[in-house]
Amino acid sequence: MNYKFTLRLLGIVSLCEGALLLAPMILSAVKGEDWLAFVNVIAIAVVVGLPLALFCKPQKKTMRVTGGLVSCALCWIVMSVIGCLPFVLSNNAGFIDALFETVSGFTTTGATIFSNPENLGMGLNLWRAMTHWVGGMGILLFVIAFLPKTEGTTYQVFKAETPGPKAGKLVSKLSITARILYLIYFGMTVLCAVLLLCGGLPVYDSIVLSFATAGTGGFTPTALGISAYNSLYVEVVLTAFMFLFSINFTLYYFVLIGKVKELFRSEEVRWFFSIILLVTTGVTLSLWIDKVYPTFGECLRISVFQVVSNISTTGYVLRDTSQWPALAQTLLLAVMFCGGCAGSTAGGLKVSRVVILAKSGARELRMSLNPNRVLDIKLEGRTADKNVVHGVLRYFVVYLMFMALSVVLLTIFNPTSTSQTTFVDAISSTVSCINNVGPAAFDYASGNFTSFSPVAKVILTVDMLAGRLEILPILMLFNPRSWQR
Template identity: 45%
Template sequence: MNYRMVFYVIGNMMKSEAALMLLAIIVALVYGEADTIVWFVIPMFILVSLGFILSNKMPEYRNFYAREGFVVVALSWLVMSFFGGLPFFLSGQIPSLVDSFFEAVSGFTTTGSTILTNIEALPNSMLFWRSFTHWIGGMGILVFVLTIMPKTEGNSIYLMRAEMPGTSVEKLVSKVRPTVRILYGIYLGMTILLIILLVIGGMPLFDSIINAMGTAGTGGYSLKNDSIAYYNSAYIDVVLTIFMLMFAVNFNLYHLVFIKKGKDFFKSEELRWFIGIVAVAIALITIDLLPQYGNRVLETLRYSSFQVASIITTTGFATTNFDLWPSFSKYILLFLMFVGACAGSTGGGIKVSRWLIIVKTAANELKKMIRPRQVTTVKFEDKPLGAQVVASVYTYLAVYILIFAASLLVLSLDQYDFLTNFSAVATCINNVGPGFNAIGPIENFSDFSVVSKLVLCFNMLAGRLEIFPILMLFAPHTWKN
């Protein structure tokens, strides 16, 4: 374990977080909230001080490998979430340190679950920081820090593999830093475009920035208690529906468009299945909801498509209280929580790519049982699947189920009904946001016990980091030299 390099990167990350808090201070000055500035200055001072201590000297041995990558990613997300929650705690906006940590973890992991009962009571600077955590976490904390790291091009890809969601991470170009610039260029450009379109639709500029960051990170923090339902605009609903789906697509595909290979965009097998799942879910829910919405097709389609996009992309915005929908529609949304977005996107969930691999390998096993002597090859994205990839997918699913079951058992101690507990674990480990019953789209997580909230924080981090980086912290062999 290259401890010096681990501390060096974490130190740089802490200084980066302090710099990012400056934006919240600027918002406070713009809106005349000078009294809130101190609550950002205090954690900034701590972050800068500790950051310089940890990174005051560049290590002589700079390279690190998979183990160091996992540890750096897991520790960075924990540290950033803790300090990211301090402004809420120090200001008294969220009096409990555990609740502040929960809110920050939910923000950085782009989950969007909240313990706040009155979101609109927060000052604009706090609302901005709360949603800005979505935007930072959407692309990845360490992906951002890679731009300020020392030259470790040979092995810094391990950081991207440990942090970026999906079955694999491909370098778009031969170097990591150009890759990061490409990713963030696409990410920033799409965010700015969304802000412009929301402003055109009549949404105030500040609201547009907040909701655009929540959409880009597929997080779902809004600045209104009623979420997107507050605006009651078909135009805004359609724009956000489209962009939620766009941010749930593998960003590598957008790069193909920029290098004039746009014809290859829809060759992605995962993308085609993602679009198909979305289309079928919208159709089924629309048919189921027609009687509830007076057989008004366009209105029903508006609400069903928005919620399908919101849940499968793990954004978590709401334009209606879908907890009042018929059971059939609610169960489809629950199923979509587990499907998730595409690999290499800002969305969460198990990912469409993994489900495709599971379905294809299961079908192949059935063929072998019928025709044992037939030699078959399972392909994904027109490439043969290696045994190691298949094994990693099934291992991920097995560990996922174990964590889910254990978390559900702990939450049962709070005496909530099964659907509340089940959807709480599902929405947190899949980084979705709202659940059903006691944690529906108009409810929150404030009444859960401290133990349950910490378990759900673990779920959010495990889900966002694809489980294994966070588990590595608990493995004794991780820390051996």
């Protein structure tokens, strides 16, 4: 491990966060809310970050794979701890609750412990939305993009933070790649905000919602969620942008440089679209047959929004889905596993992984008919590299085991003390957190985790981090070997 490199990175991340906190600080000062909490946190971030960033000059400028993973995990933990302090210092939540909320924000999960977020005030709500925005693309990518050459190899960190089976650069220089990605991200967020504004939403709501949508997060400033706006226009805009932010950002780069065809040629996007189409049909029919909503049009409208919201791992809610028929609920839970495309801000397994898994399964079946047949797995019209396929299979196994462990732990630590559906709760909340979606089966309406025991909250916090960073970095933290020099 290259300790100095990691410490320096931690320092820079903490300074960046201090800078980001200025925005909610100003807003809460203007609105006459508790802005001193933000001032204190910024002071802490600077006191912690400045010495590390200034005095840790790594001699070795390289970092090995483990180093990259561990640094990435540490950065996320540090920034979550600092990011949760505004909630603590303003006496809105205890440390564990605040940490849960912040991790849920940074990992773009959107599961909340506040039953009435509107009571938090505008400053804290802006900060909640900002955590989504920063976490969606990744703060380390931000560091790589906008700070003067961080020296040395940051590729390992980039790989650890970028979700998906393969992290691809757009251009030769990593810092330029990061800058392009953030520029696309920023541009699309602005577009989303402007469109919401055109729909008659207040400026504040448009900004907060577009941040939460861009990161595919799902925090809303009120407990009512999206239904608070009761506007078809808002729903359509949000559905469109949840979909757009779940597509591989590389494709937008191709569009920007004039290769528009690539967008339609991408196999992953086609699969993504097909899955949405299929599941939406299922959910709509299920709702219509059971006459949950009076007209077919309303069933369609609600199921399109909810399916896209779940598959993009945003987790906005429109209606109380806990009263829906079992088929619809199961489908909604199933698409949580899938998630968006690789290289997007969405969570979940990622479509490309799901496609590779499905194709590997199909391959096994065919192989059992002709054991000597030579069969490759094709993706994007090319034979997928064996290492990538194996990597996906390995990841899937680890992912399932991690999930199983979390479910078992949750049942031990008794998630909801009063209800009888503990088993379903444990499964759905784990699936929801590890895939960074947000709402769970017990209470779809608000995605609210207030009733959980503190231990259960910690377990779910780890789940969310593991899901965002794709498990390995978090597991590496517990491996004493990765701490060796």
